[in-house]
Amino acid sequence: MSSFILAIDQGTTSTRAILFNEEAKLVHYHHVEITQYFPQGGWVEHDPEEIWDSTLLCCRNVLEEASLRAADIAALGISNQRETTILWDRHTGQPLYRAIGWQDRRTVNFCEQLASQAGVLAKFVEKTGLILDPYFSCSKIKWILDNIKGAYEKAKRGELAFGTVDSYLLWKFTGGKCHATDATNASRTGLFNINQQRWDDELLTLFDIPKSLLPTVLDNCAQFGFTDLDLLGHKIPITAMIGDQQAAAVGQACIKPGMVKSTYGTGCFMLLNTGDQIIHSRNRLLATIAYRLNDTVTYGLEGSIFIAGAAVKWLRDPLHLIEKANDSESMASSVEDTGGVYLVPAFTGLGAPYWDPNARGALFGLTRNTQREHIVRAALEAVCYQSKDLVRAILNDGANLTTLRVDGGMAANNWLLQFLSDILGVNVDRSRCIESSALGTAFLAGLGAGLFDSLEEMTGLWQADRHFIPQMDPKKREELYDGWQKAVEKTLTPAAPLLFP
Structure with missing residues (x-):
């Protein structure tokens, strides 16, 4: 009987394929670094074909190294760097342009101009929970349609497909049979109404984006199709897709309102589970979808740091x-x-x-x-100072934070986590499995395949590797953070754009 789960964690600088057993224990992993391109100041790009090739290579290698066959895999799940934008030809599967990365800032002037229009900003925030920032997919799609010759006309004719990385990988895995995404990735595009759980026609009109570009939005656990037989030698069911930060929240068992996790990878992303409530932050955090299961939405409040x-x-x-x-x-x-x-x-x-x-x-x-x-x-x-910026915002929005669960590559740094605990003044718990995105993805894939019965089982699977307790004198903490705030103030532009209503 097939009992292993294959989790893909496609990130900003690398791709990982990680095998878990039916008890959600990590068995083996393989990773490949991928290239980032910086063609101009503030521009960040990837080669979509390299993303796909690295994903397929990782899957093949992890199976070979673990002496397993594709037939041994009960389910496959995909987690991904969010917001990164790809457009491709529906007939040939060829990307129209490089993937525009989530860190890319080329559309800042467009976002500022749009935000200056009466009523636009408040409406955008209310519908999406986000801000009008180049970070999100909507302005990246707009840039490709406006700047690549013939792109808009092809999109109007229904010849192009848009996807974040999850959607692109799904298309490739299924041989073009499935053009879909999940609710968490959809919620990061700036085109998805998180109140009504659908693509928003008014936002599509605002950005002049044809609806035919968009993928179908499914729950995080769903029947997304099967891997093409020729790829791995067996049709593996794809039963979960989720954005990497939301996957990490599941992997950290942050499944109850009030629980907070922070992932330290290329960037830092702190996510608070807010249950069935959409909380529109008064302190410049983002309302987002934490996960959606059985058509029931759990929301989150997120702070995003671009550089960690x-x-x-x-x-x-x-x-x-x-x-x-x-x-x-x-x-x-x-x-x-x-x-x-x-x-x-x-x-x-x-x-x-x-x-x-x-x-x-x-x-x-x-x-x-x-x-x-x-x-x-x-x-x-x-x-750590940037993390404190986020914690202060979360506390000011009414949360009660006593312990922070952390994961990601940087979480292996003991010195960093001790200083983090010191400067925050809260306990920091490092997960035994710092590959929390992959763990959360694997659990959801197993849930979708019937290997697990409910999300609550994740609570019993989570284990702490080490606890870090604040040791810094409060006065010293205050002095150091005051120095940070003064430094940040000097880097802010005199007339920072109004991105919140």
Whole structure:
């Protein structure tokens, strides 16, 4: 009997295929790094074919390395970097343009102009829970339609398909038989009405996007089709799709209102489960869909930081201050403090709660005594300060946070998590499985295939690897954070665009 689950975690800098058994225990994984392209300042792109090739390669290799056959896989689930936008030809399957990444800022002027129109901003926020920012898919679709020759005409004729990465991978896996997405990914496009759970005709008109482009929206557990026989040698049922941050919330068993998780990968994403309530933040957070099962929606409140692990990669490439990412932990701990240095990593603008797409990164406090260790430590501290920005916003929106569950590649850094606990003043729990996105995806795929009975089983599967408890003097915490706030203030543009009503 098939009893293994194959989870795909397609991220910003790498693709992973991870095998779990019927008890949701990690068996084996394979990962491949993918290329990011930066053709102009503020532009971030991927090659869609490379995304697909890396996904298929990971699936084939993880099966071979685990000495399993595709017939041993009961279900496949897909989680993905959200918002990243792909348009492709329905007949040939060929991408019309590179995938425009979620960090891409090329549409900032368009978003600002749209937001300045009377009534547009309030309506957009009310319908989508989001803000009018280049982060989301809607303006990226608009850019491709407006700038690639013949694209709009082809879209009007129904010849093109749009998808976030999940939808594109599903199309490829099923040989073009299924053009669908899930509710969490749909909720990040800026075209999906989270109140009515449907594509919104008024928003489509606002962005002048033909409805024929859009995929069908399904629950997170659904029958999404089967992998094409020629790909893996067996038709594997695809039973779950979900955005990576929502997948991590499931993997962290944050399935009750009030529970909070934070994922530290390329960026940082903090998600609060708000149950069946849509909470429109008073503190510049995003209302989003946490998951949708059996047509029942669970909502979330999210804070998004664009640069977290990406700052460590910047230290390695192109600065060469470190040789490998995990060097950052030993270097940060080798000095008592940053020597007064603050790094504001606004390389692609600032996300929540500032939402300033025109802000740019800056280093403050450099002296003749500044060493590379100070800069490395400042980069890690910046991740924690940005997390505190999000926690303050969540608390001001009425949540009661005593413990934060964390995951993602950066969560392996013990020094980082201790400083995070210190600067937040709350307990931090690291999951035993830091691949929480893959775990959540695997659980949902197993749920969709009948291997699990209910979402509540995830609570019993979650285990903490280590607890971090605040040790910093409150006065010191306040002084350090005050320095951060002053540094951020200096990077904000004088007239940051109005993205909230």
